[in-house]
Amino acid sequence: MRFKLRNLLLIFSTVCIFLNPFHISGSPLLLTCGPNTGGTDADGRKWEPDGKYLVAGDDKSTAAKAGLQDPSLPSYVPYMSARIFQSESTYQFPLQNSSSRTLLRLHFYPSPYPNVDVSKSYFSVVAGSMLLLNNFSAYITAEALSQSYLVKEYYLTPPRSASLNVTFRPADNSFAFINGVEVIAAPEIFDNEPLLVGSYIDARTFTTVPVTASSMEMSYRLNVGGQFISPMNDSDGLMRTWYDDSVYIYGAGHGVALQADTRVGYKKMPPYTAPLDVYRTYRSMGAYADVNKVSNLTWIFEIDPGFMYLVRLHWCDSEMVKVNQRVFDVMINNMTAAHEVDLFGWTNAIATPVRKDYVVITENVTGNDDTHMWVSLVPTNQTRPEFMDVLLNGLEIFKMSDNVESTLAGPNPMISDLMRKYLEGHRMGLKDFEENDSTIIITFGAGGAAAVGVATAVICVVYRRKRKATAGGDSRTSWLPISWNSNTNTTKSSTAGKNQTLVAISTDAASNCRHFSLVEVTSATDNFDESNVIGVGGFGKVYKGVIDGGTKVAIKRSNPSSGQGVNEFVTEIEMLSRLRHRHLVSLIGFCEDNGEMILVYDYMGRGTLREHLYKGNETTLSWKQRLQICIGSARGLHYLHTGAKYTIIHRDVKTTNILLDDKWVAKVSDFGLSKTGPTMDKGHVSTAVKGSFGYLDPEYFSRQQLTDKSDVYSFGVVLFEVLCARPALSPNLPQDQVSLADWAARNVRNGTVENIIDPALKGTVSPDSLAKFVEMAAKCLADHGGHRPSMGDVLWSLEMVLQLQETYESSGAMEGPEEGRSVEYDRENDGEKNETTGYEENDHTFSLYVNQEGR
The missing domain is CATH 2.60.120.430 (Galactose-binding lectin)
Structure with missing residues (x-):
């Protein structure tokens, strides 16, 4: 009877295993290293302490707690604790299925730990008889990949015993460490002969x-x-x-x-x-x-x-x-x-x-x-x-x-020569990056692979500026023309009777802007004469042109060797054709004849904001002018975040993407990287990191989770750029001053902001106006997006800063309006609704309450 019952239970359990689509061979073993107690990670998985798996008599390790919690860490557990090995030590993990492969993940967080210098940690790791890591430096690897933590993932062949030994061997006069270990009995995913x-x-x-x-x-x-x-x-x-x-x-x-x-x-x-x-x-x-x-x-x-x-x-x-x-x-x-x-x-x-x-x-x-x-x-x-x-x-x-x-x-991976030269301000230094206004694309590879991170990002940018020769020696273009006269979901009948989906510019977008022929564009720019070039960006050159007998326009022509292409072209048209706002650059039309990708905009006579901050600018902007430009830019971004039908995240906010017309009205431009924001219950968009060096939100950079607060961080860098009149990155400066965001934040903490502001502004700025501006800009640079203000709050604060400055200039002293008085700012009818698309701006009026005695 017992035998039959046991057989029935065995059969039942086997059936359940095969019917369960989420079955893996055995429960995973999750170990947080160092502490005597386990913990639960951000995904709700329970981790147990690692101590009982260390081989007795072979362990000369100590537990340590990380001294710094990087905001990019996905979870406190297991990264904030570590086990430090001063000599060779071994884990012995029991295997639930010794006939299957073992999926082994090793988690490393090279953070400061008490009494050790993690930059001097070199060690090897052996699993069974397989050498996984040799003379490995988690510190160097993380630095080369611009990552705060690393995950190494291995699929190990079945061992000859019912356990798996994983040994850590520090190099001479060094030490090893580990933060977390996962051991999973994996199904046989390599089951053929390729x-x-x-x-x-x-x-x-x-x-x-x-x-x-x-x-x-x-x-x-x-x-x-x-x-x-x-x-x-x-x-x-x-x-x-x-x-x-x-x-x-x-x-x-x-x-x-x-x-x-x-x-x-x-x-x-x-x-x-x-x-x-x-x-x-x-x-x-x-x-x-x-x-x-x-x-x-x-x-x-x-x-x-x-x-x-x-x-x-x-x-x-x-x-x-x-x-x-x-x-x-x-x-x-x-x-x-x-x-x-x-x-x-x-x-x-x-x-x-x-x-x-x-x-x-x-x-x-x-x-x-x-x-x-x-x-x-x-x-x-x-x-x-x-x-x-x-x-x-x-x-x-x-x-x-x-x-x-x-x-x-x-x-150990090394930072690429190209990136090193960039950081050192040599061949890819400040001048080249400003003039070319290069936009980078960055991603993180799984498992801490050496090909991933900033090194790969820069290499990819360079390779995208070349044309690859195929095996046969032919140079093959990968250009993709766009069909503009059909919906995105337009279908085209094939001879097989199968409808084939085409990706195209939607009818709404095409109907809201003009379709230029290549002949018209060529005529407008004198056959793309170099004398008409007014800028160069990641997409290509920008030309000044004249259409319709006298209307000045800016014409952006794609560069076939550019790192941007079809996606950016389509996104720009789809976004700007639906958006109408005084502080967003206006798209007039586009051209895609003969494989060209050309965008035609309103001409902005004053160029970019950056041109008036440094680079030998002829006009020195007053503090009040700078504030008005910042307010206009903030209005444009606030509209994108809240005024349109869907949240739109710009994703490349910087001073070269803020343009000025003849009347100094600021307009946000370049929507090629923009994304429609989170919907439903999600607070972010998971996507590859795209943006520009110096302006990237560190939280987005690390976690690939894009939010509207990513734009806020970039705008915070713009604000300090306006205040300090220096680039977001200055590779030729001392290391602690290369990044404007880091340098400004450090001076704010130390109370030494007066040392970094543009000398041309000294003596002209209201102390209260400056204090409020710096306070708000610093909040924009918070490591965590949740600690940053919304763009609406930034706009409100900037308008208050302007009111404080105007009061200061008109009275000669820091006197505000009567206490409790509401100072209303009319938005100059900025909002325009596009009846075709339903995108519209919030028609809010901002009220500023300023104490009569100031702050």
Whole structure:
């Protein structure tokens, strides 16, 4: 009876396991290192103390608490406590399933700890017999990647015993440390023999590589065409992080990011392969066959040479309904990985997930500094497919262990030479960055991979200014024209009877602005004569032009080698065609003839705000003029945040994006990076970090969570730029003065603001006006977005600052209006409603209450 009951229970539990779509092999072991008590992280996961897993007699460690909590930390637990190892020490973790792979995550937070100098920490980590890290410096790695914390993720082959030993070995005269450990019995996600890239001859002739005996380190994990996926939203409880792919795309042609319009399910795919959100979103090239024939979609990654890498591609075609409709080749490092990929032909079904693995060998040649991997999808016409297009949903890259030496360890990453020169003010120094007004794109890679962070960001910017030669030697443009006379969701009938979705400028946007021909634009600028250039930005050159017999305009022409392209072009048109406000620059129209991408704006006779603050400005702005310009800019941003139908986050607020007309009226410009703000119950938009050095919100930079308070932080930098008349970044100054935000905040804390203000302002500024201005600007630079004021509060404070200054100038003393009197400021009919779109401005009147005796 007992035997039957036990069998029934076993069968029942087994059925439950297989019916549970979120099943992983065993419960995860989460350890917070150092303290005697565990804790709960921000996601509600419980972590237990690590002490009982240290091998007895082998432990000479101490517990320590971090001296500083960086605002970018995702959780207090496990990062704010650490275990410090002064000598070799070993953890022994019991394994619930010794026949499966072990997913091991190591968490490092190189913060100041008592009695040790974390910058001098060098150590190795060995798991079983596999060397994971060698002479590793978490401090150097975090600094090179501009990250406050690191996560290393490994998939280890099954050990020969029922436990896993993880040993920390400090270097001579050094120490090791660890903040958190995760041990998870993972499903076998590497269960096949992938094709060796470069060995493909035909469908029957190629070489495969066995990978079941190789341990893996996760290098990149991307949700292609989709947004950031947090660990809590990963499938099967594996707690993986999936990042936006756009920052890794080579060249200006990002293709189009789309979402499936049909239901996507796993079907025969194991749920642990990837979240359904990965298979619901995808990136393709679009519907322009003539352009696609000479184009491709390419991603670029930094790697450690000398290892083999497993490249995993996730596909789910929710559009094609028969074979030979969309066919393409896959190239990795200019070698064929897959030829004539036909996803419907592979699955014989629509919206069916599939993943394929490929292995590429990288060489570690002395003197060879090419540490990049290229992944390209190239349309092929060999089979005469119905559409010239490609598609990708997700991409993962894993470093494979060297089974001869049993190692996954690579060198500590170094900050790129380009970034170093930038910081030192050399070739990419202040002058170049001001004149080119470069906009950067930054992202964080999962697992602390060496390719991720600022080094990759700058490298990607440089590579995007080049045109990649394909394997055949042809220079292939990845330019994507835009169809302006159709809705974004317009469908075009194919011969197969399948409607194909096109990404285009919406009818509303196109009807709200003018469509210029290339002939008109060429004539307006004297054939783009260099004498008419009035500025250069990340998108391209800006020309002064004349249209309609005398109307002055500013014409922004895209640069094919620019880091910006189709996405920015479309966003600018979609945003500005719907927005009408006195303090937003007006878009007149656009041109996209012959592959050009050109935007036409009202001409702003006084140029940028930056031009009147430094760079040899001829006009010295008074304090009152500066305040009026700041107030106008704040009105424009406040309208974006609250006055439109949806919250709009500018994402690139800086003094070069604040323009001045002939009457010194300030207008916010350049909406190419703007995002529609959070909706429903979310307080942020998860997205790759985009913006400009010196103005980036550190919280957004670290967590990829964009809010309207990110604009507030950038505007705070602008305010101090106005006050101090110096750039946001000055690489030629001493290190503690390079960043204006840091320098200003430090002087505010020390009460020495008078030492940093523009000498031209001294003796002309009301002390109370200055004090209120500095107080408000400093609040804008708070580390946490929740501690910053709203743009409405900033606007209110600036108007008060102006009233205090005007009272000071009119009376010669600091006397305000009668106590309790309401000083109302009419907004000069700034609000204009666009009847077509429903975007409108809040028609608020701001009331300022100023004490008669001042502050």
